[in-house]
Amino acid sequence: MLKQVTEVCELLDDPGIGGGRVAELLKSRGLEHVDSYPIAGEHGTTDFVRALVPGARGKTNGGTAPTLGIVGRLGGVGARPERIGIVSDADGAIAAIACALKLADMRRRGEVLAGDVIAATHVCPRSPVIAHEPVPFMGSPVSMKQMNEHEVSPAMDAILSVDATKGNRIINGRGVAITPTVKQGYILRVSEDLLDILGWTTGRLPRVVPITTQDITPYGNGLYHLNSILQPATATAAPVVGVALICETAVPGCAGGANQEVDLDEACRFCLEVAKAFTGGKCRFYDEREFRTIVGLYGSLEFLQTPGRQAEEKTP
Numbered sequence: 001m002l003k004q005v006t007e008v009c010e011l012l013d014d015p016g017i018g019g020g021r022v023a024e025l026l027k028s029r030g031l032e033h034v035d036s037y038p039i040a041g042e043h044g045t046t047d048f049v050r051a052l053v054p055g056a057r058g059k060t061n062g063g064t065a066p067t068l069g070i071v072g073r074l075g076g077v078g079a080r081p082e083r084i085g086i087v088s089d090a091d092g093a094i095a096a097i098a099c100a101l102k103l104a105d106m107r108r109r110g111e112v113l114a115g116d117v118i119a120a121t122h123v124c125p126r127s128p129v130i131a132h133e134p135v136p137f138m139g140s141p142v143s144m145k146q147m148n149e150h151e152v153s154p155a156m157d158a159i160l161s162v163d164a165t166k167g168n169r170i171i172n173g174r175g176v177a178i179t180p181t182v183k184q185g186y187i188l189r190v191s192e193d194l195l196d197i198l199g200w201t202t203g204r205l206p207r208v209v210p211i212t213t214q215d216i217t218p219y220g221n222g223l224y225h226l227n228s229i230l231q232p233a234t235a236t237a238a239p240v241v242g243v244a245l246i247c248e249t250a251v252p253g254c255a256g257g258a259n260q261e262v263d264l265d266e267a268c269r270f271c272l273e274v275a276k277a278f279t280g281g282k283c284r285f286y287d288e289r290e291f292r293t294i295v296g297l298y299g300s301l302e303f304l305q306t307p308g309r310q311a312e313e314k315t316p
Helices: 002-014 021-030 088-108 142-151 192-202 232-236 261-279 286-298
Strands: 033-041 044-053 066-073 118-121 156-162 173-176 238-244
Touching: 002 021, 002 088, 002 261, 021 033, 021 044, 021 088, 021 118, 033 142, 044 088, 044 142, 044 156, 066 088, 066 261, 088 118, 088 156, 088 261, 118 142, 142 232, 156 232, 156 261, 173 192, 173 261, 192 261, 238 261
Parallel strands: 066 118, 066 156, 156 238
Antiparallel strands: 033 044, 044 118, 173 238
């Protein structure tokens, strides 16, 4: 998928880029169901982009094959005027769009997946830079709640959330790593099927991102988050797995020249193979029976998908 990755990198590395041009590219390759529209927030606007790639037995064709969501998580593809050019944080958008582009090219050659795939992200070349430890992050013109409303669809039966995860000291190495599966407040065991696919597509032992309870709670609650990779899990009952682009050193989200095309190619090939297997019924994100057992034993943790209790009561 290196061809699609480099094509999308070049497209997004433009101060005038917007969702409309991304949608035009996807439509020019044969995708009919592509939406792009601006959303305004406290710090400006961004363009959300969503592309549906119908499957042979997918829901859009009246079938029952499951639908995979590929969500490109990021604050922005650029930090202008503070930074010139595309930034490290753009990885999520690059991956989601490149996956949709590859699936479109496959369809034109007659290669159709069993189920639907929905790729969603947003495109903003002028996002703010925010303070974060150990290195600065990219902010977003819109809130996390707005992002989830437009990137996470009820039609998604499982979600891969792709995000640059380079600004930390807990998962260090060049390439791609995945998180454990997160569902309705539970951090579940790492999917064996996904570990297999990650190993096959990278040719290396699969790496796993260590996550905490804080990371799966919504932004805005005052808690430290590794990054936004698991924020889609706060807005859906579907299982979510983060696909992290990682580095050996801590790289700011606003850094230029930090989008590793070869690593993005690996991430996209992983997402593509998961799409083939999951929509074809040959890949599980979690064990449904075990999940029912754990909920029966310990109850619902869906409250972790909410902002939490607000300290409104004051001591007399």
